[in-house]
Amino acid sequence: MAGDWSPAAILPNLTSRAAIEGEIIALAPCDDPRVLAFRAAHPRFDLLISRFTDAFGVPLRPVVLILRDDAIPRQADVRPIASFRDVVALCTVPYGRSLASIYPDGGRRLSYADSFWLYPWMLGRDNEGLIASTFAFSGSHLVERFHGQSSPELPKERLTDVDKPLFNALLARWRRHYFGKRKSWPDRALFRSLNMAACAARLPAGFDVTLYDLGRMAALWVSAFEILAHPRRGKSGLSAVYPLLEGVPYLGPKIAQRRYSAYMNGKKPWQRRPLPCWLYGKLYKARCDFLHGNPVSHGTLNPHDLKDSIFWLAPALYRLALTGFLRLSFEHTTSRGGGPGKDAESVSYWRWAQFQRTIEDALLKTRP
Numbered sequence: 001m002a003g004d005w006s007p008a009a010i011l012p013n014l015t016s017r018a019a020i021e022g023e024i025i026a027l028a029p030c031d032d033p034r035v036l037a038f039r040a041a042h043p044r045f046d047l048l049i050s051r052f053t054d055a056f057g058v059p060l061r062p063v064v065l066i067l068r069d070d071a072i073p074r075q076a077d078v079r080p081i082a083s084f085r086d087v088v089a090l091c092t093v094p095y096g097r098s099l100a101s102i103y104p105d106g107g108r109r110l111s112y113a114d115s116f117w118l119y120p121w122m123l124g125r126d127n128e129g130l131i132a133s134t135f136a137f138s139g140s141h142l143v144e145r146f147h148g149q150s151s152p153e154l155p156k157e158r159l160t161d162v163d164k165p166l167f168n169a170l171l172a173r174w175r176r177h178y179f180g181k182r183k184s185w186p187d188r189a190l191f192r193s194l195n196m197a198a199c200a201a202r203l204p205a206g207f208d209v210t211l212y213d214l215g216r217m218a219a220l221w222v223s224a225f226e227i228l229a230h231p232r233r234g235k236s237g238l239s240a241v242y243p244l245l246e247g248v249p250y251l252g253p254k255i256a257q258r259r260y261s262a263y264m265n266g267k268k269p270w271q272r273r274p275l276p277c278w279l280y281g282k283l284y285k286a287r288c289d290f291l292h293g294n295p296v297s298h299g300t301l302n303p304h305d306l307k308d309s310i311f312w313l314a315p316a317l318y319r320l321a322l323t324g325f326l327r328l329s330f331e332h333t334t335s336r337g338g339g340p341g342k343d344a345e346s347v348s349y350w351r352w353a354q355f356q357r358t359i360e361d362a363l364l365k366t367r368p
Helices: 033-041 043-049 078-090 093-102 164-179 185-200 211-229 238-246 275-291 310-326 344-365
Strands: 005-011 025-029 063-068 130-133 138-141
Touching: 005 033, 005 043, 025 033, 025 078, 033 043, 033 063, 063 078, 078 093, 078 164, 078 185, 078 310, 093 310, 093 344, 164 185, 164 310, 164 344, 185 211, 185 310, 211 238, 211 275, 211 310, 238 275, 238 310, 275 310, 275 344, 310 344
Parallel strands: none
Antiparallel strands: 005 063, 025 063, 130 138
């Protein structure tokens, strides 16, 4: 790859064996050759990254967000960096939660966007001293006095199972929006929506979480959907979001059947739509109840006719909305025998379909 690479941020809540590549930006393990080269050239950074532990002093091997110097200077606008982080978060959290719904005894999954927290302290321009700058404070200090920690409310997670079909489509849009010559409304809406979704996918609170915290996150999810579906002129709402979900090329016939009376603002009978629309209608209704001060209860986000809460399922629904927005599809052929062939195209198709199918299966499983 052309150009040298420099670290822009450290993600202490994550570990990884392989880099998530964005051509000019990447989330790389701390032993990635590009990171090792920077560590060798700048001993202060090598010391910095070795001083991260969890709350009990166990050493961590954090992920590093690195930039290609000839494409994105380290002191560049933070927006493309934050958007890339949002892209990776929304290519992992929906899939992780869906796997957890399908295989509840299959171990812990990466389920919250807080795992992608960018640590506020980093080397300054001289690669010697530490600096930090947030809305709350600005400061500087010595690397030798530094003791970095991961977030105590989160477990350490391994960055795997990235939704590659979605990631590739979003990465192409990311390059076009931030480094292309023209800006478009759909791209602006997309990355604004991803930013909102990344906030909605965070932990609602720590050990002090309440029903109202969950309701606030439901409101953020609905905002992410409505920003994505906004027609630019006019209003966004159910009438804009439902077409995104209805336009998805579903792999399973059961999820695509128009057999569910999906919520609408107005009198019944409501139009019958696919299962994701019905689920989104429940999310939308819950959001309205929370934001408008209507009576709410445990059942507002945990309806009796669902096995999983609407709060938990929201990322999977959002992945489907992105599928409709980006028009993700795969043209494939089958063997003469009628089943999938063993040729390279069929293998590529099944690799592509595994993420979409997992999302669909998780939503179907939530129905008793």
